[in-house]
Amino acid sequence: MSDPGQGGPQGVLRLGRQAFGPDRLLVMAIVNRTPDSFYQPGVTWDPTAAMERVHVVVGEGADIVDIGGVPARPGDEVEVSEEIRRIVPFVAAVRDAYPDLIISADTWRHEVAREACAAGADLINDTWGGWDARLGEVAAEFGAGLVCSHAGGLPPRTRPFRVAYADVVDDVRRTTLALAERAVAAGVEPARILIDPAHDFGKNTWHSLEVTRRLAELAATGWPVLVSLSNKDFVGETLDAPLDERVAGTLATTAVSAWLGARVFRVHQVRETRHALSMVSAIRGDTPPALAVRGLA
Amino acid sequence: MPATIAAAALCPSPPLLCPQLTGRRPVLPELRAACAEVVGRLLGQDPDVVVVVGPGAATGTWDAGSRLDLSALAPGIAEGGRGTAIAEGGRGTAIADGGRSGVPLAVGLGAMLLDQAGYRGPRHLQAVGRDEPAGACAKLGAELAGSGARTALLVMGDGSARRTLKAPGYLDPRAAGFDSGVERAIRAGDLAALLELDQALARDLMATGRPAWQVLAGALPAPAPATEVLYCDDPFGVAYLVAYLHPREGEEGTR
Numbered sequence A: 001m002s003d004p005g006q007g008g009p010q011g012v013l014r015l016g017r018q019a020f021g022p023d024r025l026l027v028m029a030i031v032n033r034t035p036d037s038f039y040q041p042g043v044t045w046d047p048t049a050a051m052e053r054v055h056v057v058v059g060e061g062a063d064i065v066d067i068g069g070v071p072a073r074p075g076d077e078v079e080v081s082e083e084i085r086r087i088v089p090f091v092a093a094v095r096d097a098y099p100d101l102i103i104s105a106d107t108w109r110h111e112v113a114r115e116a117c118a119a120g121a122d123l124i125n126d127t128w129g130g131w132d133a134r135l136g137e138v139a140a141e142f143g144a145g146l147v148c149s150h151a152g153g154l155p156p157r158t159r160p161f162r163v164a165y166a167d168v169v170d171d172v173r174r175t176t177l178a179l180a181e182r183a184v185a186a187g188v189e190p191a192r193i194l195i196d197p198a199h200d201f202g203k204n205t206w207h208s209l210e211v212t213r214r215l216a217e218l219a220a221t222g223w224p225v226l227v228s229l230s231n232k233d234f235v236g237e238t239l240d241a242p243l244d245e246r247v248a249g250t251l252a253t254t255a256v257s258a259w260l261g262a263r264v265f266r267v268h269q270v271r272e273t274r275h276a277l278s279m280v281s282a283i284r285g286d287t288p289p290a291l292a293v294r295g296l297a
Numbered sequence B: 001m002p003a004t005i006a007a008a009a010l011c012p013s014p015p016l017l018c019p020q021l022t023g024r025r026p027v028l029p030e031l032r033a034a035c036a037e038v039v040g041r042l043l044g045q046d047p048d049v050v051v052v053v054g055p056g057a058a059t060g061t062w063d064a065g066s067r068l069d070l071s072a073l074a075p076g077i078a079e080g081g082r083g084t085a086i087a088e089g090g091r092g093t094a095i096a097d098g099g100r101s102g103v104p105l106a107v108g109l110g111a112m113l114l115d116q117a118g119y120r121g122p123r124h125l126q127a128v129g130r131d132e133p134a135g136a137c138a139k140l141g142a143e144l145a146g147s148g149a150r151t152a153l154l155v156m157g158d159g160s161a162r163r164t165l166k167a168p169g170y171l172d173p174r175a176a177g178f179d180s181g182v183e184r185a186i187r188a189g190d191l192a193a194l195l196e197l198d199q200a201l202a203r204d205l206m207a208t209g210r211p212a213w214q215v216l217a218g219a220l221p222a223p224a225p226a227t228e229v230l231y232c233d234d235p236f237g238v239a240y241l242v243a244y245l246h247p248r249e250g251e252e253g254t255r
Helices: A047-057 A081-098 A110-118 A135-140 A168-187 A205-214 A215-219 A233-239 A247-259 A270-284 B029-043 B107-114 B135-144 B173-187 B201-202 B210-217
Strands: A014-015 A018-020 A028-034 A063-070 A102-104 A123-125 A145-149 A193-196 A225-227 A266-268 B005-011 B049-056 B060-062 B123-129 B151-156 B226-233 B239-248
Touching: A028 A047, A028 A135, A028 A270, A047 A081, A063 A123, A081 A102, A081 A110, A102 A110, A102 B049, A110 A123, A110 A135, A110 B107, A123 A135, A123 A247, A135 A145, A135 A168, A145 A168, A168 A193, A168 A205, A193 A225, A205 A215, A205 A233, A205 A247, A215 B005, A225 B173, A247 A266, A247 A270, A266 A270, B005 B029, B005 B107, B005 B210, B029 B107, B029 B151, B029 B226, B049 B135, B049 B210, B107 B123, B107 B151, B123 B135, B123 B210, B135 B151, B135 B210, B151 B210, B173 B226, B173 B239, B201 B210
Parallel strands: A028 A063, A028 A266, A063 A102, A102 A123, A123 A145, A145 A193, A225 A266, B005 B151, B049 B123, B049 B151
Antiparallel strands: A014 A018, B005 B239, B060 B123, B226 B239
16 A cells, blocks of 8 residues: 655555556546536436436446535535435445446535445545545545545635635645545545545636646646546636537546546546547557557558 | 825726736726726826725735736736736736735735826835724824825725625625615715724625725715716626715815
8 A cells, every 4th residue: 555645656546446557547427416516407406317327427438426416606505414315315326226336425524425435435525625624534434535625725615706826736736635644644545545626616717727737746746636627617718618618628628637647537528538538548558549450451 | 284185096906907817808898997097087186196005914015016916816827938818908017027926916906007007106005904993994094195295095995795696705695785885985975984884794795895995984084075986886796896086176185
């Protein structure tokens, strides 16, 4: 078991019963159990539609499903009990249907994380920068993984307001490293810890672009890097594109991020992301083309 | 000592006032135009000194050469390398050249407005602490007004950032009432009303302008100045107010 906290090469990432070397680029499919998330709100609010979405994304090559019950943006309060009601039975249902699929619970609350892990979740995806310090203890208790993210110190479900950083990447690096070390201290297996710069969270578009541009600095920490780019505002602002026209921008950012060392990609469009990542893997020489006969006959 | 405020201008302080920060498309041209116009009127008074007042972490003055550090808000554009933003209408704005970094946003944006107007005369950059109570703010205003020099005040401050569901601070139902109270006070020249603003409520509503407005109130005590509002809107859920205030005819410079 390695502790990459001091920086160095990327090692094995363990999720559930599986282990992934640094060459494996993983697709995490978003499955929102919410009526009001920003992208296609409510599309998987119905449990049947949500399970259908899981079937589809598994078929498209998702390695992980990320199940969330609270939108990131501000809105009506979602109590702990309601968040549990939204995601825990669904985690259990997905676990029943897919014994080996890696299930991630998108939550910042340890009470919810505990129930989700008990129902079969393998990973706790905390987008809000360790706001709840007890998440690590839950991950340790269940042998689950933990995503350590940077939200610029914002409380959950708040928007950035005139945020400024002397060096945003340095702030991301320090924050996520400290959270990863806190998780190790809480007993989380180091090979199950990821870091996430959390594009758009506590960041304006310039900050998210800078984080992307310098993603290699985060990969150099040795911790596996997860990026959540999908259809986000920094893509929309960069391209002046409304929500339904951000896929190409998302995929471009995905490819650059993969090239710079990101290993897990949290997305809405699984098939397109899989293609983009397979292309990057082939360009890097990590995987051969599916078929190569051109000019070879 | 007689007060010597020749005129005062009120502008908001969102980073998006700075053309370099907002990308290729013009953003809120009408707000930028209103700010340019009100600063132009202020400078038209031919003051001995322009005092820029804006909220900051703590009360204090900044070197007149201080400018906003854009790299903190927009890494990648200050270096002038790849990814450089195209300034639309920046007109030679000096950015991050000289002066120590870290000047508060509002003060730095005030300095930028003066630069954009081509002002090269004496300037005094004054931050007022975001938690400074009303009395201290008013006292600071009186001191700034009592310097003996013919002074133009450029007051940088914003209303609530919680006016709509899409506002930076989401919707707070108290925001509308708070902001309309400020607007009413400015329109009526009733600056004493600004001294009554609830400090805790202003903080809850993310109304960063509160201490700067109270400095203004201290600098322009009775009689009520003549005022003109050039812009009052909340295009992104934050209350922006641009106004021009000047002592009434025959009363300038005395109290």
